[in-house]
Amino acid sequence: MIRRLRAAWRAARSWPGVGSLLALADRMWWARRIRRARIVDVSHVGAQLGRRVGERAAVRAYVRGGHRAGLSMNPLFCEATVSRQLSDADRVPALYAYLVNDRDRIEVSPNWDAPGYLAAHPEAREDPAGPLGHLFRAARAGSPVPLGCGARIRPVPWSEVRERARQAAEQSRRRVAVTLRSDADVNAELELQAEIGPEEDADETLALASVIAGARPLRTCLLLRDPTPDEWIQASLLSLWLDGCTVSRGAISDAAAAPADGVVLVRGAGARLSAADALALADAGRSRPTAPLWLAPDGTIASAGLVRVDGAVRHLLAGHPREDAARLGERIDVPALAGGTFAVPAGGGGTPQTLLTATVFAPAAAPAGSAPATTDDIAGILRPAGLRPAGVDPDGRLRLARVTPAPRRWAIRTASPAGLAGESWGDTHFARGIAAALRRLGEEVVIDAYDARERPSTALDDITLVLRGPRRIDPPSTGRSILWVISHPDEITREEVAGFDRVFAASIPWAARASHRFGLPVLPLLQCTDAHRFRTTGAVRGDDLVFVGTARGIARPAVVTPIRAGIPLRVYGPDWRGYIPAANIAATGIPNAELPLRYETAAAVLNDHWPAMQAEGFISNRPYDVVAAGGRVISDHVTGIEDVFGPALVTFDTPEDLVALLSRPVDALFGADAAVATVSERIRRDHSFDARAATLVQAARELASRAGTREAGC
16 A cells, blocks of 8 residues: 555656646755754855855755755765765755665765764764764864764864865856866875766765775875866865865876876776775786776676677677676786776786776776787686687677586576665575575576676576566576566566466465466475574573564554554664654664674564565565574564464564563563574574575476476477
8 A cells, every 4th residue: 555655646746737736845845854954054055056045045946956966055965975875865855865864874975974973972863964963063163073084084173174165166166177186195005096977976986085095095186077066065175184185177197197106096987886896906906907897787797808809809708697707716817908997007017907806887888998919818718617708799799608518507586786776685685595505506606686687698597596576577588497486476477477487486375376376386485594694603582672674664563563652672774763763773774794693682573574475475584584593583474474483483463462462571472492492493404595495406407307308209
């Protein structure tokens, strides 16, 4: 119901008349929330607009479109920095998105460390604008601003920050193109250059520079061809904490040479490069030219280097999953580097190499640059991955084939997006768990994000395993295919199921009903856990009740109702502000490495299901993880859940039933510790990724045998 209402609300925005009213309502709501946070620096906004403004006029200019043009509301806040971190900041002003989200871990500027500031000032959590508001008010009251990051923090008077921001704001009205360059420094060992086009995100390079600078001496050369006011203001503030950093016009070709024993690191336009990979790239580039593995936005390889084949320059491994590059080792020698991101020693020279352990996400493109007329042995480069050259496709892509004999190759397809966005998807981690288990059985496995579901190299895959989540993925035209429905059973159709050679579902009752309804065999294969991660340690069980998960944009009854009844529930997850008191939010997230111990030591872990999954008997993977770790679960009822978890789990039907359960001593709800331990051991044995992988491998053997029988009969 909630999903349908939200979809209808979004659709209404396109209706004539109604859409404009809804847009006006949105702007009014954004403005109200921003004004209440008392975070707008009106003199700063006025410097960008070229006129004096009051708070209402400043906010009105921002919400009416100024945020998309880079209008900065506060010199301590960078629109682009926040937009990179919050999924809804692409449709609402980033400042509003920041104010309504959990702010504990959100970076708000490349020039200061907001999470670090919060750790030093816990009281900032109660400010209406979080760490940003607390620092803004403290600075105006006379406290210095801690600019910088890592070990390089410099207290700067607020008056200097405002003056530098004012100068930059006035310059931004002239849309200057600039280069940031440090003065020559004999102690400097790394120079960062980046060319940023008009449509690119300058903030990414600013953030990268600030992180690297916190780790080692840095000479910063940033070309901002057409910066927004927001980006130019943040760039100008860098010189307040990076020694010798000055601002001037220029281009990469005019940049100062790196120190004699140093290295120049270049970040290409549109490139997504982490600070850790940038540092690794710089280290590798000290001895010879080095490029990272270049990944396209869909997560496939854009290039592992340039080679010359049939008289033309080709991208090595283009269109392949990144696992194919990982099998080549840490680095490979290549005839020429590919892409706009690379590191080169100051003196130049040396055999080019691709650092396969460092990756950069950038738009895929036709081969650029050049490769020698003669190429090193490509077959020798590819041999560790079990691949060999096999000609050139009609589109000019280097075609590869598998060296035989080879292990069976699986391609696991998910509905997750590629890159950082996919890390928050459970489907991503589920796929990795299955992949690791298959590899332990001697299988070869690659994983594809949703946008890579039709990558050019699918013909290499023997078995395609589709993990059916929120988006449909059709089987490929080559090899054998297996569908495993793990969620969204209400969207599955006979047409979708009929295209696969074998179909599994994470629900015993739904599998039976679907088999009857579709007239096709659907076999049950329940969700599972990583028994190598989730296992008992003997830690002492505490007395706290725990919930781990997001708010999903709604007041989840299994969480909100007990808290309103006075149950001391500790919640770990984002987006809970506004739904429950801050005192109940233990953290906005919890690292995966810490989850097993958190589950084991909790008195009990609460769990609930999406309505469609509950109605169709799909048990989520959280109970498997909790019980495997030695924990106990209180969950809404799903058909068959008690049979799987026995005395380690109790169920409720309504939120009121849950409150009644939690009003009793928690230990009285579950079986004896010995009985829970027995269930935990059984879950790790019978419901692990390894157990599921064994079932999948057996299915693959049966499909291969059946195919062989058909071929023999032809």
